[in-house]
Amino acid sequence: MRKYFLLLAILISVKTSAQKIYGTVFNEKGDLLPYSSITIKGTTIGASANNRAKFAFNVTPGIYVLVCQHIGYTTLEKKVVINSQDEEAIFILAQQKLVMKEVVIKSNGEDPAYQIIREAIKKRTYYFKQVNQFTCDLYAKDMIKLRHLPTKIFGKKIPDADRQEMMLDTMGMGIIYLSESVGKVAIQQPDKFKMQVISSRVSGSSGFGFSFPTFISLYQNTVTIFAEQLNPRGFISPIADRAIRFYKFKFLGSFWENGKEINSIRVTPRRNYEPLFSGIINITENDWRIHSFDLSLTKKSQLEIIDTLQITQFHVPVNDEVWRVKNQLLHFNFNKLGIDAVGNFVNVYSNYNVAPNFGKGYFERVIIKYDTNVNKKSKAYWDSIRPVPLEREEIKDYLVKDSLFERQKDSAVSKTAIDSLKKKQGKIKVTDAFWAGINRTHYSKTNTYTWGVNSVLKNLEYNTAEGLAVNISGYYEKNLLKRTKKLSVMPNIRYGFNNAHLNAWTDVTLRSRDLDADTKIRQNEWAFSAGKRVSQFNKQSPITPLVNSISTLLYGDNFMKTYENYFVAAGFTKQYESGVRFNVKTLYEDRISLNNTTNFTVFKKDSINITPNYPYEKISSQFTRYQAVIVSVDLSFKPGQQYIQFPYRKISIGSKYPTFSLNYTKGINGILGSDVNFDKWKFSIANDNNFKLWGTLKYNIGMGGFLNNKSVFIQDYQHFNGNRSTLAAEYLNSFQLSSYYANSTISSLYALAHVEHHFNGLLTNKIPYFNQLNWNLVAGSNTFYVDAHSNHVELFFGLENILKIFRVDFIAAFEDGGRRRTSAISIGFGGLLGGSINKVVNTNKTNGF
Structure with missing residues (x-):
């Protein structure tokens, strides 16, 4: 009984020791002042008002002085006494009356703001490095709301079921994303970062809502906001070292x-289409630090994806010397293709400690770690810690979506739910296999798996060896051993109508799934393949079937050279948290030549261009059947890998360092009748370096050669990925104007390099009218060298981000010491969206054996 009384006493004390200060912020006209900052004087504890100008936060009994701030209005203090009841505090802020102090006007009529900015620039580096390390608490609330969603996009109707799932009203309005998170952040100069996510919630989901925290500091010369996709160059700070060259100040x-005393300065870009802010920045007199700012970015600031972005910050003293960010608001607008959306990302920082004691090894590879129970906090918990009150529509969004999610979760394994999911998929239509493909999930309490058949028509191809070739492929995927393993089976059938050859093979992979987030990543994969297939002589498959089909039919250019093979392959891959990746593959191939069986072209005169179905530039006749046993070992290392650790998994977010790769391949003679005997190696270094305003440099540099070339057939030569099509081949891994096989080699040493610089708006933003297109310059070179008679250099420059998708290059190539010269125009994918398309296209290509 005594235990129960003790528990009751604790509950009572908790309830009576946490009261709430709440209120609203108005101006003198009675208008709301949303996102005002409210702070307990002498601390960094406080809140942010919401979009309705309401605020609330919990405190223990005592006497507090609240400080209310809003840019453009006079700061107001109010004493609040907290006993056993919640207390309301109404703030009415007066318009800020700025005083034009006596200043010395220079003879050239320069505005006094310039001298203040010069002083702030002098102090910029000091304030940026002033605090070597600190910790703070962070609360974040992210909300994205649709104001209109059209019924169709690109002529395709948005299903009513999707609109209902997003819970939009009849006008296509409603919140589509709402999340809150609480975390503890630790930072150490120059680049150490760690965050512990204590609690997180997403409306209508059990997911993890915390995006990578946005620390925006104008004390940096260039400011990155969100991700580099908004502008890879970053945005120039109004107090950057050369800010006066870019901005006008008033x-x-x-x-x-x-x-x-605090100076208020208007910031205006000198030129449009530069990565520059507009708005107000407030700087303290004498010590020249940032007090607050309200700045915006638009399309004229080279802002990508979204249309406008407004950033508001308030800084407060942590001690007599140090000021830190207290509140930060990011408000953005998006309006494209009839989709009208707005978003508010609110961050509230508190409890700064500018002299923490980080133990040895505190900063590690895991830079963001989610607690095990991060998404299991109660509604009462969130109501007690939230420093930004929910708005009416946000309360409704949580209530409706969370209730629906709980009902669906509780019945997820019920027969009714399973039947509902099966019904939602609809009936299988045989016609789907021809164009759309079939993708199904078999729902079951104990035996859930997915399977599908890829589009047949989209995988048709034409070549001179098989004529019209049809490819039928499918997949089957299932989680095994309590979801710790994932099995994938991919059967393939290929039939050539002209040579009447049937090929069939199957790929099987078994991947591990790390479900224990507290252990180091040691992911592994077993891969097995067997059957009979058609392969390109260059196993990196530099020519896509679609490109080859078009070039053959329209021009008679049958660049793709293929052969058949019975094969068995096995591979093992292991990846470590350190960034090391190890892969070993073994292959047996019984290689059979394929000769041309048709010379059909759309225009009969073009059939004269058709060449034999083997690398005729390198070998004089078709090869005879032989066998090969090959073992290949790959080792790659990307140091400095960083991770986000969720309760049951880790994901890599990359590294700033290059990837080092080493390959060794051995052709083994005598085993299973193998006729090959060779040893070859290759070493490469690849990376992307973002130089902010100066653009992004990407490179892939390598060298290699044959240590032993006693018996090497054309399939095992070192091939340089050429391209003879107007459509660009894979950037940084191909030579756009080189032959596919003319320079293939078994030399003891060769070198290659791919280097390109993406200016990301540099230079092109200086050209009137043209700068409005937001097309960006790209330039670089691709080269390889074997010897004096086998070498290739190509120089290129072009434009990318055309319609956000395309890239066009002019290329000049020099071979054989410059004795042969060619030039051409190349079209590919590049830019904001095109870069992603390019990655998808190249990821889907066949690599390896």
Whole structure:
């Protein structure tokens, strides 16, 4: 009984020791002042008002002085006494009256704002490095809301079921994403970062809502906001070292706060289509630090994806010397293709410690770690810790979506739910296999798996060896051993109508799934393949079937050279948390030549261009059947890998360092009748380096050769990925104007390099009218060298981000010491969306054996 009384006493004490201060912020006209900052004086504890200008936060009994701030309005203090009841505090802020102090106007008529900015620039590096390390608490609330969703996009109707799932009203309006998170952040100069996510919630989901925290500091020369996709160059700070070259400044006056004079300055870009801010920045007198700012970016600031972005920050003193960010608001607008959306990302920072004691090894590879129970906190918990009150529509969004999610979760394994999921998929239509493909999930309490058949028509191809070739492929995937393993089976059937050859093979992979997030990543994969297939002589498959089909039919250019093979292959891959990746593959092939069986072209005169179905530039006749046993070992290392650790898995977020790769391949003679005997190696270094305003440099540099070339057939030569099509081949791994096989080699040493620089708006943003297109310059070179008679250099420059998708290059190539010269125009995918398309296209290509 005594235990129960003790528990009751604790509950009572908790309830009575956590009261709430709440209120609303108005201006003198009675208008709301949303996202005002409210802070307990002398601390960094406080709240942010929401979009309805309401605020609330919990405190223990005591006497508090609240400080309310809003840019453009006079700061107001109010004493609040907390006993056993919640207390309301209404703030009415007066318009800030700026005083034009006496200033010395220079003979050239320069505005006094410039001298203030010069002083702030002098102090920029000091304030950026002032605090070597610190910790703070962080609360974040992210909300994205649709104001309109059209019924169709690109002529395709948005299903009513999708609109209902997003819970939009009849006008296509409603919240589509709402999340809150609480975390503890630790930072150490120059680049150490760690965050512990204590709690997180997403409306209508059990997911993890915390995006990578956005720390926006104008004390950096260039400011990155969200991800590099908004602008890989970053945006130039109004107090950057060369800010006066980029901005115009106007002194608006000064105001006083807690005995400190603060200068208010309007910031305006000197030129449009530069990565520059517009708005107001407030800088303290004498010590020249940032007090607050309200800045915006638009399309004229080279802003990508979204249309406008407004950033508001308030800084407060942590001690007598150090000021830190207290509140931050990011408000953005998106309006494209009839989709109108807005978003508000609110961050509230508190409890700064600028002298923490980080133990040895505190900063590790895991930079964001989610607690095991991160998404299991109650509604009462969130109501007690939230420093930004929910708005009416946000309360409704949580209530409706969370209730629906709980009902669906509780009945997820019920027969009714399973039947509902099966019904939602609809009936299988045989016609889907021809164009759309079939993708199904078999739902079951104990035996859930997915399977499908890929589109037949989309995988048709034409070549001179098989004529019209049809490819039928499918997949089957299932989680095994309590979801710790994933099995994938991919059967393939290929039939050539002209040579009447049937090929069939199957790929099987078994991947591990790390479900224990507290152990180091040691993912592994077993892969097995067997059957009979058609392969390109260059196993990196530099020519896609679609490109080859078009070039053959329209021009008679049958660049793709293929052969058949019975094969068995096995591979093992292991990946470590350190960034090391190890792969070993073994292959047996019984290689059979394929000769041309048709010379059909759309225009009969083009059939004269058709060449034999083997690399005729390198070998004089078709090869005879032989066998090969090959073992290949790959080792790659990308140091500095960083991870986000969720409760049951880790994901890599990459590294700033290059990837080092080493390959060794052995052709083994005598085993299973193998006729090959060779040893070859290759070493490469690849990376992307973002130089902010100066653009992004990408490179892939390598060298290699044959240590032993006693018996090497054309399939096992070192091939340089050429291209003879107007459609660009894979950037950084191909030579756009080189032959596919003319330079293939078994030399003891060769070298290659791919280097390209993406200017990301540099230079092109200086050209009037043209800068409005937001097309970006790209330039570089691709080269390889074997010897004096086998070498290739190509120089290129072009434009990318055309319609956000395309890239066009002019290329000049020099071979054989410059004795042969060619030039051409190349079209490919590049830019904001095109870069992603390019990755998908190249990821789907066949690599390896």
